[in-house]
Amino acid sequence: KAGVTQTPRYLIKTRGQQVTLSCSPISGHRSVSWYQQTPGQGLQFLFEYFSETQRNKGNFPGRFSGRQFSNSRSEMNVSTLELGDSALYLCASSSGPGLAFEQYFGPGTRLTVT
Amino acid sequence: AQTVTQSQPEMSVQEAETVTLSCTYDTSESNYYLFWYKQPPSRQMILVIRQEAYKQQNATENRFSVNFQKAAKSFSLKISDSQLGDTAMYFCAFMLEKETSGSRLTFGEGTQLTVNP
Numbered sequence: 639k640a641g642v643t644q645t646p647r648y649l650i651k652t653r654g655q656q657v658t659l660s661c662s663p664i665s666g667h668r669s670v671s672w673y674q675q676t677p678g679q680g681l682q683f684l685f686e687y688f689s690e691t692q693r694n695k696g697n698f699p700g701r702f703s704g705r706q707f708s709n710s711r712s713e714m715n716v717s718t719l720e721l722g723d724s725a726l727y728l729c730a731s732s733s734g735p736g737l738a739f740e741q742y743f744g745p746g747t748r749l750t751v752t
Numbered sequence: 753a754q755t756v757t758q759s760q761p762e763m764s765v766q767e768a769e770t771v772t773l774s775c776t777y778d779t780s781e782s783n784y785y786l787f788w789y790k791q792p793p794s795r796q797m798i799l800v801i802r803q804e805a806y807k808q809q810n811a812t813e814n815r816f817s818v819n820f821q822k823a824a825k826s827f828s829l830k831i832s833d834s835q836l837g838d839t840a841m842y843f844c845a846f847m848l849e850k851e852t853s854g855s856r857l858t859f860g861e862g863t864q865l866t867v868n869p
Contacts, residue, residue: 740799745794
């Protein structure tokens with residue numbers, strides 16, 4: 639079974655631009671969560687989608703948004719990029735929300751904002 | 753809000769020896785789960801072990817075991833017979849068992865473990 643895939647793996651953007659990151663969950667998984675990892679703030683939860691609905695949202699500004707498609711693939715969008723948005727963005731998929739369904743992480747997308 | 757604290761930013765151990773990584777957490781909830789994740793240089797997060805708070809028995813997975821002290825809100829990870837491949841950043845994580853919380857994980861700051869030959 640293929641694992642969680644994230645595209646692109648690396649991205650360089652300029653301040654003020656917007657960016658879209660993609661996450662394809664493991665086949666059959668319906669829940670996708672997104673995390674931001676930075677040296678200063680560590681790992682922080684962004685949001686979770688299940689069956690195309692946002693179930694949970696972390697404490698991030700409205701510039702960060704996401705969506706999930708009917709095939710469970712998810713995208714996250716960051717508008718008006720700031721230097722502080724430079725981070726590793728991880729997504730995780732599971733069969734459903736909650737512990738009963740173990741989460742599997744993707745390799746991440748490294749975003750650099752210049 | 754839940755918080756997770758890992759007070760050891762870095763640790764090192766000799767190959768084949770045993771090492772213990774510390775984690776404390778804070779929550780007012782009774783039903784939750786605790787995890788240890790490993791992140792090697794490849795950045796791929798890998799689940800090492802998990803513990804259900806309602807279980808008194810400490811979880812074990814081969815060379816990995818935990819010491820779960822619910823009253824003290826402590827959750828340490830013991831790695832026995834350390835191997836070079838155990839070199840990684842280790843994160844302690846918390847998840848509430850609550851419908852509204854979904855699969856949200858709260859992570860600690862991480863402990864960089866280096867296994868020396």
